[in-house]
Amino acid sequence: MDTERKHPKGLMVLFFTEMWERFGFYLMLGIFTLYMLEGKGSSFPGLGFSVEKAADVYGTYLALVYLTPFLGGLLADRILGYRLSITLGGLLMAAGYIGLSIYNETTFYLALLLIILGNGLFKPNISTLVGRLYDSNIKFKPNKDSGYNIFYMGINIGAFICNFVAAYFRNKFGWGWAFAVAGIGMLIGLIWFWSGHMYARDIKEVDKIAPKRDGDFSIGKILLRLFLPASIAAFIGWIIPGNIFGADSTDAFLFFSVFVVWFYISVYRSADKHEKQPIAALLAVYGCVIIFWAIFHQNGAALTVWAERYTNREVPAVVAKVTDPLYLSETVTTEPREIVVTDLHGVPIPDANGEPQTSTGPDPYFNNIPQEEWPESGKKTLINTEIFQSINPFFIIIFTPLVVGFFNFLRRRKRPVSTPAKIGWGMVITALSALVMVLAVVVSGNGSVKASAGWLFGTYAVITVGELCLSPMGLSLVSKLSPTRITALMMGGWFLSTSLGNKLSGVLSGLWNIYEHKAFFFVTNFVLAMISVGLIFYLLPWLRKVVKDHTGE
Numbered sequence: 001m002d003t004e005r006k007h008p009k010g011l012m013v014l015f016f017t018e019m020w021e022r023f024g025f026y027l028m029l030g031i032f033t034l035y036m037l038e039g040k041g042s043s044f045p046g047l048g049f050s051v052e053k054a055a056d057v058y059g060t061y062l063a064l065v066y067l068t069p070f071l072g073g074l075l076a077d078r079i080l081g082y083r084l085s086i087t088l089g090g091l092l093m094a095a096g097y098i099g100l101s102i103y104n105e106t107t108f109y110l111a112l113l114l115i116i117l118g119n120g121l122f123k124p125n126i127s128t129l130v131g132r133l134y135d136s137n138i139k140f141k142p143n144k145d146s147g148y149n150i151f152y153m154g155i156n157i158g159a160f161i162c163n164f165v166a167a168y169f170r171n172k173f174g175w176g177w178a179f180a181v182a183g184i185g186m187l188i189g190l191i192w193f194w195s196g197h198m199y200a201r202d203i204k205e206v207d208k209i210a211p212k213r214d215g216d217f218s219i220g221k222i223l224l225r226l227f228l229p230a231s232i233a234a235f236i237g238w239i240i241p242g243n244i245f246g247a248d249s250t251d252a253f254l255f256f257s258v259f260v261v262w263f264y265i266s267v268y269r270s271a272d273k274h275e276k277q278p279i280a281a282l283l284a285v286y287g288c289v290i291i292f293w294a295i296f297h298q299n300g301a302a303l304t305v306w307a308e309r310y311t312n313r314e315v316p317a318v319v320a321k322v323t324d325p326l327y328l329s330e331t332v333t334t335e336p337r338e339i340v341v342t343d344l345h346g347v348p349i350p351d352a353n354g355e356p357q358t359s360t361g362p363d364p365y366f367n368n369i370p371q372e373e374w375p376e377s378g379k380k381t382l383i384n385t386e387i388f389q390s391i392n393p394f395f396i397i398i399f400t401p402l403v404v405g406f407f408n409f410l411r412r413r414k415r416p417v418s419t420p421a422k423i424g425w426g427m428v429i430t431a432l433s434a435l436v437m438v439l440a441v442v443v444s445g446n447g448s449v450k451a452s453a454g455w456l457f458g459t460y461a462v463i464t465v466g467e468l469c470l471s472p473m474g475l476s477l478v479s480k481l482s483p484t485r486i487t488a489l490m491m492g493g494w495f496l497s498t499s500l501g502n503k504l505s506g507v508l509s510g511l512w513n514i515y516e517h518k519a520f521f522f523v524t525n526f527v528l529a530m531i532s533v534g535l536i537f538y539l540l541p542w543l544r545k546v547v548k549d550h551t552g553e
Helices: 010-037 051-065 069-080 082-100 105-135 141-172 175-198 202-206 219-239 248-270 273-300 302-309 317-323 385-412 419-443 454-481 484-510 519-551
Strands: 329-333 337-340 358-361 379-383
Touching: 010 051, 010 082, 010 105, 010 141, 010 175, 010 202, 010 273, 010 302, 010 385, 051 105, 051 248, 051 273, 051 484, 069 082, 069 105, 069 484, 082 105, 082 175, 105 141, 105 202, 105 454, 105 484, 141 175, 141 385, 141 454, 175 202, 219 248, 248 273, 248 484, 273 302, 273 385, 273 419, 273 454, 273 484, 273 519, 302 385, 302 419, 302 454, 302 484, 317 379, 385 454, 419 454, 419 519, 454 484, 454 519, 484 519
Parallel strands: none
Antiparallel strands: 329 379, 337 358
8 A cells, every 4th residue: 555655656666767867877877987098099999198188188087077067056946847858968978979970089079069058958957856856745745855865876886787798798789889878868767757757646746847936047038148158168278379277178177167066056145044054965965975975986987997907807617617708808918019118007118209108018917927927828808897897786786685774774773874974974984985995906916916806895895885875865964955946956065075186187197197105096096085084073963953953864
C-alpha cells in the first residue's frame, strides 16, 4: 500500500533516468584524457595532446560543465520548468557525445560545448525534482537524506557499467564508437524519463514554476548585469598577455566566476529576512566543498596518469581468457617502434631545437621495468586504464546501503548526525584518501617500479566513504534550506562549487610534472583538504542551528 511506502514513486523514475545520463557522462569522462593523450599515429588515433594541455582541457571542461547548472536552474525556476529543462538538456548532451565520435579537433570542442550546455539544463533540475518529491508529502520528508543516497547510487551504477562498455567499443571499433554509445545511453534515459510518468504521476505534480517575488532579478536583468560583464571579463582573462593562474582558460574561467559568485551574494542580500540565514549557510557550505571536488575529480586526470604509467596493469593468463574476448585488455610489446623519448614520469625530453626527441624502443609501459624482467614472448597483456574508473562507482554501490544503514542506526538510537556534520566528516575522510596515495608513491620508489593496483583500490575505497557522506548530503541540504522559489537556482550554486573544484582539479593535475617526487603532489591534496576540514567544523555549530531552525531537524 502507498501508506507503507518510505519513498515516493517518482524516485525510481528519476533514479534510472540519472543512471543512464551518468552512464553517458562517465563513459565519456573515463576515456576523455586517454583520447586526448593518444598519439595520432596509433591504429585508433587520438588528439595527441601533451599532459599539460590535456589536463587544462579536462579541468576547463569539468569546470564549465558544472558552471552552466547555475543558468539551467534559473531558467527552470522562472521559465521552462524542470521536466522540459531535463529533456532539452538530455538532447543537447546526446548530440554532444555523438559529435565527439567525429575525429576532428574543431568538432571536438563544439561537441564539448553542447555537453556543457546540456548538463547545465539537466543536472540541477533532476536533483531538484528529487527534493520536491519528498517535500510534497510529509511522510516522506524524514527520509530525504536516504532518498538522495539511493538516487546517488543510481548515478554510480551507470558510472560503474560504462567503463567496461567504453573499453569494449574503443578497443574493437575505435574511440568514435565509444563516444557514440554515450549518446545512445542518454537517449535511453530520456525515453525512460517520459515513459515513467505513466507510473509516477507525482513527478508532474511537483513540476511547478514558483511565482516571482518582488525584488527578484528578471532574466533580462540577469543577462545584462551578470552575463554581459562576466563574458567581457572572461574575454579579458583570455587575451591578457601571458596568464595569471597558469593558463588562459583558467584566467577566463575565474574572471567569469567572480561575477557568478557576486550574483549569489546579491541573491542573499535581496532575500527576505527569513531566507537570509538558510542562503548564507548554503553559500558557506559551497565554499567549503570546493576542495573536495578538486581532489575527487583528479580520478580522470592525475589518477588516470598514475594508472596508465605507474600501475602494474598486467593481466594473468587465466584472467586474459576472459578480458581479451570482451576487449577489456590491450597488448603491449617490446618490439622497437618510433616513440617520443620521455623521462621516468612521461615528460617528453626536448632536442636541441626544443622539439620532442624521437627514438625507437618498446612500448612506454616498459620504461620503468628492467630489461631482464621483460617477457620472453615480448608481449604483455594489460587491463585497460579506463577500467580503474569503475572502482569508485563499484564501491558506491557496495557502501551506500552500509552508510545509509549506519546513519539510520544512529538516528534510531537518538544520536542522529546532522547533514552539515556528515559533510564535515566526508572532508576528513577525503583527506585520508590522499595519504593512501602518498604511501603508494613511497612504496613504489616514486615510480621506479610499477605500483600494485591495490593502492588505487585503497584510495578509491576511502574517498568513496567520504563522497557518500558529502555529495548526496550536499544535494539534500540544498533541497532542505533553499527557498522554494529559487530551489533549482540554489542547486545550481551547489554545482558552481563543483565547477570551481573541478577547475582546480585540472590546475592541480597540470602541476603533476612539476613535482619530482610524486608524494608531494598528494601531500598538497591532503593539506588543502585539512584546511577545508578546519573551516567547516568551525562553522558547524552555526550550520546545525540554521538547519534546526529552518527544518526542525
